[in-house]
Structures are given as structure tokens and as C-alpha cells.
Amino acid sequence: MIQIQDKYLDIPLIQGGMGVGVSLSSLAGHVAMCGGMGVISAAHPGYLYEGFRQNPIATNCQAIKDHIKRAKEIAQGHGLIGVNIMVAGQGYEDLVKASVDGGCDAIISGAGLPLDLPKYAKGKTLLAPIVSSGKAARLIARVWEKRYQYTPDFVVIEGSEAGGHLGFKKEDLLNGTCQTLSEILADVKKELKPFEEKFKKMIPIFVAGGIDSGKKIAQFIHLGATGVQIATPFIATYECDASQAFKDAVIQACDEDIEIVKSPTGFPGRAIVNEFVKKTRMTGNITMKNCLHCMIPCTPEDTPYCISEALIQSVKGNVENGLVFVGTQAAKITKMKHVNELIQEYMNEMEEYL
Structure with missing residues (x-):
């Protein structure tokens, strides 16, 4: 059982948010049903809705609410439902408020520094920044403390092997000179410790990027991570919202x-x-x-x-x-699986190495 402030997960796994339309209510709901955190991407969840082209922000806000509701119905009371929202996207405040109004359990925010996230959602749901360095974690925690007397409820670290947008310089990615995920984890833990002491709460850390086995999950838990975030392997599941x-x-x-x-x-x-x-x-x-x-x-x-x-x-x-x-x-993915099958494989292998 994993505790994140006043909420709980049965397994140490968050499904990473993938847009446009890759992780919506079907994928998120089935991950949550297995006891993890299913995450809906706020990157155009309303792309199939009537009126999307005329008013994308309002349409996406309605779609978020609809998908949170449907994901929770699928989950049947298990796990948690989060929403991933990009700082770099237009309508950030509206999307955050729609996620809260829709009843999400957590908001995970990256693609930029979510410095004002607590302004829109403090005390209404779990709030987590996505970071790629200890420096970014410290900056966000300092700003949240100064402006809003708040500190992250949990943190997601995305390493250089992750998919989609990355918080590293292109030349470092190409040259292989980025910090390793384990190095970033150590830095972030160090930077967050003073905030844990001041706010008298543990800040769980989930690591992401290149994690595709239960053995790797166990390795990072041994290094001090609370759990992991996994995205790409969930694409090749029957429940994923993307096309075949x-x-x-x-x-x-x-x-x-x-x-x-x-x-x-x-x-x-x-x-x-x-x-x-x-x-x-x-x-x-x-x-x-x-x-x-x-x-x-x-x-x-x-x-x-x-x-x-x-x-x-x-x-x-x-x-x-x-x-x-x-x-x-992604190159290691060779066949379709059901979400519960994939998660069970991870959890069984993780237990072998813990």
C-alpha cells in the first residue's frame, strides 16, 4: 500500500499521461482498477468532440470532466485518477480548474515549471510537478512555499529515456551526457528533504523514463523512490485509447x-x-x-x-x-497485452527483487 498524503495506491505505479488522446478514460480507468494511478492527458482530450475546432479550450475542459467520470466508473473505486497538464499549453488555469471540478485525485504538471499550480488547486487535489533535476525541484518547492505556503504532495522525475517532450538540452540527449535517473533521484531527494521537515510531511517521488520491467521498479525503490511512472508500454494494450x-x-x-x-x-x-x-x-x-x-x-x-x-x-x-x-x-514492445496482464507481470517480477 502506497500512501500519498491522504490517498492510497495498492501498487507503486503511475501510468504516464500521453496526449493527444493516447491516455484518456479507458486506459486510465483500467490502470486505476488494478490499484495504480491512471492518468488522463489534458492535451486535447476533446479532439473528437463537436465544437473542438471552434472553441478548443472550453471543449477540452468538458472532455476532461467527462473522462474523469468515465475513468472512475471503470476503476470501480480502486486506485486513483490523475490528470497530466502541460504548463506550456494555452488555457492552463482553465484545464486545472476543470480537472478539480471533475473530481480528479491528482494533477501532474510539466512541460515547463508549474510555479502557480497551487494558486488554482491548492487543497483541492494532490499536486505534483514533473522535474528533470534537483535544481528544478528546489525552485518549484521554494516558489510554492513563498507564494502559497504549500509544498508538492508528490513529485515525478522524468529522466532522459522518457518519451514525448523532455526537460533536457538536445545536445546532452544526443551526446548521452544527461544525468542518469538514479543521479537525479538522489539530487531531488536531497533538495526536498528541508521541505519535508518544514511541512512535516513525506513527499513521495516517482521516477520515469525507460522503466519497462519489475526488476527496474525494484531497483529504484531500493534507491529510495516511492514508485515509478510508466507510459510507453501501456500504448500496446487493448485498453489504450489510441487507434490500433x-x-x-x-x-x-x-x-x-x-x-x-x-x-x-x-x-x-x-x-x-x-x-x-x-x-x-x-x-x-x-x-x-x-x-x-x-x-x-x-x-x-x-x-x-x-x-x-x-x-x-x-x-x-x-x-x-x-x-x-x-x-x-519502445523497441522492446512486440505484442499487445491487456492492462491487468502487463501490470501483473511488473508486480510479480518486482516482488522477486524486493
Whole structure:
């Protein structure tokens, strides 16, 4: 049993949020039903809703509420349901408030520093920043303490092997000079200790990036982590919300297909190299037909491509004309599994090494 402030998990596992539309209510609900934390991505959960193109923020807010409700129905009282919200996205405050109103158990926030997250949700749900260094953890904790007399309820560390947007410099990722996940864990634990003492509460830490076995889960627990966050392996599950074509692209990927790509957010990202990625390299910028005004750092005039459209296309099944974010371990995924089957494999192997 894992305690996170006043809430509990049966297993030390958080399913990482994956957008657009990869982790919605089906995946999150089934992970929670197994006793973990299922996480809904707030990156355009309403992409299939009527009115999405006209008013994306309002539509996404409604979709978040709908998916939280459905995920909890699937979970049948087990586990927890979280929402992953990107700081770099437009409508951040609205999405946070919609998640709280929808009854989520936790908000996990990254792709930027969530310095004002407690302003919108303090005391209403568990709040967790995503960090990639001890320095970032210290900065967020200091700002939360000074501005809001609050400290993180838990923290997620994303290492350099994670999928999607990464909190590292591109050259460090390419050169392999990033801190290891175990090194970052030690730094973050050190930086958070004074805040644990001051606020008289333990701050659980979950590590993410390249974790694809129960043995690795056990290793990080031995190093002082509370648990892990796992995302990419859940793509190849029957309950994942993405199209089968999207899942097949992950299953068929090999190591040579996975590279660091350019993202309009300003963050480097890890994805499968397909026709879309090759096209962005050859043409530079891909003309945008419509703009959803979804990313704060992005402007239609100079963006390399519309990341929202790229993710929407791939999750709907038009994989070669879209973006498929994955972690480094995607090449090891070779077949479809059910969520409960995958989690049971992890937990059984973890027990062998604890």
C-alpha cells in the first residue's frame, strides 16, 4: 500500500499521461482498477468532440470532466485518477480548474515549471510537478512555499529515456551526457528533504523514463523512490485509447526508428521516425491550415509544424502523417497485452527483487 498524503495506491505505479488522446478514460480507468494511478492527458482530450475546432479550450475542459467520470466508473473505486497538464499549453488555469471540478485525485504538471499550480488547486487535489533535476525541484518547492505556503504532495522525475517532450538540452540527449535517473533521484531527494521537515510531511517521488520491467521498479525503490511512472508500454494494450494503427507503429518500431525530434514547444522530443518526421527535416516548416492556439511558445508564422495536428492525425490512425511519441524502450514492445496482464507481470517480477 502506497500512501500519498491522504490517498492510497495498492501498487507503486503511475501510468504516464500521453496526449493527444493516447491516455484518456479507458486506459486510465483500467490502470486505476488494478490499484495504480491512471492518468488522463489534458492535451486535447476533446479532439473528437463537436465544437473542438471552434472553441478548443472550453471543449477540452468538458472532455476532461467527462473522462474523469468515465475513468472512475471503470476503476470501480480502486486506485486513483490523475490528470497530466502541460504548463506550456494555452488555457492552463482553465484545464486545472476543470480537472478539480471533475473530481480528479491528482494533477501532474510539466512541460515547463508549474510555479502557480497551487494558486488554482491548492487543497483541492494532490499536486505534483514533473522535474528533470534537483535544481528544478528546489525552485518549484521554494516558489510554492513563498507564494502559497504549500509544498508538492508528490513529485515525478522524468529522466532522459522518457518519451514525448523532455526537460533536457538536445545536445546532452544526443551526446548521452544527461544525468542518469538514479543521479537525479538522489539530487531531488536531497533538495526536498528541508521541505519535508518544514511541512512535516513525506513527499513521495516517482521516477520515469525507460522503466519497462519489475526488476527496474525494484531497483529504484531500493534507491529510495516511492514508485515509478510508466507510459510507453501501456500504448500496446487493448485498453489504450489510441487507434490500433498507432499501437502497431509502436509494436513494429526498432531501436533505429526512435530519435530526438524538433517540437514547436521548444522542448526536444523523442518519437518514431516516420514519413512525417522525415518531411519536417526536408521542408523545414510544414504550412498550417488551421491554428488551435494551443501552445504558448508557438506562433503560426514560424512554427516547424502544428504539433496538435500531428498528434491528432497519428492517434486517429493516420500514423505516417503524424507524430508518434515514445520512450527509448519502445523497441522492446512486440505484442499487445491487456492492462491487468502487463501490470501483473511488473508486480510479480518486482516482488522477486524486493
